[in-house]
Amino acid sequence: MYIIRKYADCWAIHNDDTGASRPLSETEKGLVLIEFPALAEEKLRSIFTDEVESITP
DSSP, rough: OEEEEEEEOOOEEEETTTTOEOOOOOHHHHHHHHHOOGGGGGTTTTEEEOOOOOOOO
C-alpha cells in the first residue's frame, strides 16, 4: 500500500510494505493531483492507495 502525504514543506510518497519514502518533485505533485484530485482539498492530508499509476513510487 502507498500513502501520499502532504507535509508543510513537501509532499511525500511512502511504501507501507517496505517502509521506504521520498519527497515528490513538483512535476510528480502535479501528476498525483490529476490521479487523486481530492488532494487539492486543503484539509485532506493523506491518500491511501494500492496503486499509483502517475509516478514511479
